[in-house]
Amino acid sequence: MTTLATPAAAAAPTLSPAAIIEGAKRLAAYRAVDEHFPQNARYVGIGSGSTVVYVVERIAQLPRDRTDHVVFIPTGFQSKELILKAGLKLGAIDMYTDLDVVFDGADEVDPFLNCIKGGGACLFQEKLVAISGRKFVVVADFRKLSPSLSTHYAPGIPIEVVPPAAQYVLSRLVALGSTGPTIRMGGASKAGPCITDNGNFIIDAPFQDGFIPASASPRPISPSVDAGLGERVGGSDVLGKEEGHPGAAVGMGVGANEHVEELAKTLKSIVGVVEHGIFWGGDKKPVMAYFGMEDGSVAVRGHH
């Protein structure tokens, strides 16, 4: 698929665990770029997160005649800086609505490739860029792999809300079963609520164990039926095994995907909700996701 040399696996025995993971993230990002950066790209979306740094690093290594005429569309402040520092041409999403491919990170990815994004409060522009891409490719590390959304990513689903509607949306979220939704505060940077780039609030809405009622999961099936075959490179097959044993994937029965979709639709329908952090089939989920693993390998999810 590509003639670029990929770096040797980073998992040398003397490296620290952190360095091993970092190497795996780089490996994942490089592979994602090598497999998905189009030969005649015109518009490419660049997301944010620690793994996307390596995505841009790899793109900058491509022959200049493959990147010179490409406009790169950022999802936010960090992406913008990455693009400029790499000497690439910067565009803006309000100008381009048809991108060849979009590379971005994720806060959590389930076996159906549904994602949660928005830990950084920038989910709106991230989703706008993602849906503008013909292909959406996720790169992340192993901690983002999850049997079901809202399981590993503790704060819950980030939801962007027009400020005067915050109390109303909170009440609706509680009615939907969210366990303790809260307006995100600004922390050390800002007293009072965190404000998004669009001037809105973020509500973090946790749901229990992937928000799937037990009765809705009568017939567990392999996620690979829906989400494609898992694959490992340069490492063990532990993940592969898990995927082969769907019973081990909590809450991943028949209807898991449907419940994600139903929740996604319901959240967006609430008056006051601008957008939420569930990236699903109805707006956009990745065609493929690459994960840097603990052991220095890369796990790939999705159809080739």
Added chain:
Amino acid sequence: MTTLATPAAAAAPTLSPAAIIEGAKRLAAYRAVDEHFPQNARYVGIGSGSTVVYVVERIAQLPRDRTDHVVFIPTGFQSKELILKAGLKLGAIDMYTDLDVVFDGADEVDPFLNCIKGGGACLFQEKLVAISGRKFVVVADFRKLSPSLSTHYAPGIPIEVVPPAAQYVLSRLVALGSTGPTIRMGGASKAGPCITDNGNFIIDAPFQDGFIPASASPRPISPSVDAGLGERVGGSDVLGKEEGHPGAAVGMGVGANEHVEELAKTLKSIVGVVEHGIFWGGDKKPVMAYFGMEDGSVAVRGHH
């Protein structure tokens, strides 16, 4: 229902047509207040528009012990001024999510009491206040009565959109069949797009003849089945007749209401859409609507 004296009908023979209508609007507003202002009101929403001026006028005439402890929640700048000038107590919608009743105008009202609002670009806060009301009551003039939405109100459905998503939303609206959606400009006040109080754009999306495909209307029925019995006071029964002859109501066949609901849901589901100007059963439509008529009478729609 009320012991307050209502003013004599304004339709004295020597009045100008404009004065007759104005009198009818006042009559409509007074009747709406008399029939819907609760005995022990705590929180009351006040919308905007030329008829709402009379709503506030009537509320200010109520005995002070009925209004002194009431907090009035405005839907925007004009309502705020009206409330303050009437010496009433002002609140804000971010503080109260449970209003006893909300009075507001509308740009168009169909026989099912679905409304279009947002000609003034303030649809978001208007909808937020409306859904916070236990009862939503519309007061307007006869020009707002329509056999089907997007028929009489020419600019189409106002849609509030996060600015960078405007091009994407326009493309989606065209795909949905909108005939020439456009970003609303600022006119004499502002070069470039009109900006809402939330910092967003407005797209006006017209749809043909109530956006209902002919094939979807095999069995025209009376709107009164759904929307309640029409009623006139102090005037002719022309409207009543129209309602009794559903065949005359263009596009008002089986499925008309369903199509409004489907469009409303679809619009809100689009990435970039904050809110749209269709007030329907899924978020909030009025329980009753009062219209000042050309002949000085008041037409009432909805269930008593």
Added chain:
Amino acid sequence: MTTLATPAAAAAPTLSPAAIIEGAKRLAAYRAVDEHFPQNARYVGIGSGSTVVYVVERIAQLPRDRTDHVVFIPTGFQSKELILKAGLKLGAIDMYTDLDVVFDGADEVDPFLNCIKGGGACLFQEKLVAISGRKFVVVADFRKLSPSLSTHYAPGIPIEVVPPAAQYVLSRLVALGSTGPTIRMGGASKAGPCITDNGNFIIDAPFQDGFIPASASPRPISPSVDAGLGERVGGSDVLGKEEGHPGAAVGMGVGANEHVEELAKTLKSIVGVVEHGIFWGGDKKPVMAYFGMEDGSVAVRGHH
């Protein structure tokens, strides 16, 4: 200064007055571009207004090797569209802080080349682009020529204000002598106040006759001492004469410029004022201004 052919004077005897003026505006814009578009331009600011249309028209006529590598920075929505339609390369002011030259219109220009801008509510970005230019060049029509600011442009000085501070700023403006400052409304586009692209209000603050106390003008002098020699091309010298007779220029005595500067400084110092529409020496005034005249000629103000 340039080898490009300039069009023949538009003032053919059979043209309508409007067509004559339009021709003069084009002539003014072409001349401004011919005299100020740098040989090795890298970054060029493009403002808005009816005359700027001809600026972009002229730039698009330049040899492509003079414009191909130039990034054009718009001051707003209209400029953005003009740049893109002309096939020029679009940039954004948040990326570039050192522009070679900026071309823009103005609502009023006094003999010292102080300007009022902001009739279109976009004064903030216009000023930001202007101060980022090494040279700021104004193109306009004769109606914008004024003996003193706030004389010909009736609404007064547009002032961008953070919304909750509007009442406070109004009270301060009255204290400063403004005759009836008002919050600009949204007109037909929007109920309630006009909102700027930055989410703020505009207050229009008129001042009487150039806000210059009579006692402050003891020693009238020629504006040309300060503002450079007036010059006409292709037309009569009426304007030149006026400039030679400073006594005829109302309120243009000693101190006129100082009063503009003092007012500009005072306005910006008010809590709640984001920016005002006076473009003066302390932030940026044009080095030269070109005006399309009623008789088809071009009047030029400023030092060559």
Added chain:
Amino acid sequence: MTTLATPAAAAAPTLSPAAIIEGAKRLAAYRAVDEHFPQNARYVGIGSGSTVVYVVERIAQLPRDRTDHVVFIPTGFQSKELILKAGLKLGAIDMYTDLDVVFDGADEVDPFLNCIKGGGACLFQEKLVAISGRKFVVVADFRKLSPSLSTHYAPGIPIEVVPPAAQYVLSRLVALGSTGPTIRMGGASKAGPCITDNGNFIIDAPFQDGFIPASASPRPISPSVDAGLGERVGGSDVLGKEEGHPGAAVGMGVGANEHVEELAKTLKSIVGVVEHGIFWGGDKKPVMAYFGMEDGSVAVRGHH
């Protein structure tokens, strides 16, 4: 001045240092309220910070007939919650421009009672409320006492900036001598820049040692000449001694106050600056400041 009982000094020997300070902060807040809450108050501003909690606590202890008719104006989200939880009547600063008194915290206070505020990114509304008060009273703890601004409060002066102007403002700040001004990031809450409630950025601009050139301080004088007599209650007189020995107050010479004022004026004059965190005589500085001290006492600065 008041007949309310003040609590006994908190400095019991067995308390932890933190508890002693907390007791002193409460003592400071109570005393500020007792000395400055008007007998016939109508509008009172409430700021934010850990000491303001005790301000509201004390106000809630006042006889209800002194507070029932008072509208309390918050400077932000936290103040709003405090007011509501205390059962007090909430107003908004866009409605009231003449407050009887405003109580707020500060990040740093110099001997002239100039303050730095804005560590919580809410400096704009805090300044708007402060200037709307006839009296502005600061309550804080001893760490906020400083010989000169930008000395103890390390991040520097918080400056609210319209986002597209951020690069320009940074360049101007460096030219003014700021040592490393930076756009404040959102930290754990938000990727990219922190956004204020007005949709703007914050730049933190540090200046060396109170930004006062050594040569500008030929004749150190006692700050008490300008800032009033320091005073202690219930504790040692260490602070008093320091104030009596002006030589010990670094950078507090002649011109210190003038330099603060000059910097304050210059910062506000920069295109793109909405407001800065220096609260000085030209907009508003406190008439009196109360500090909870390490030893459980209260230090008071300002004229009685």
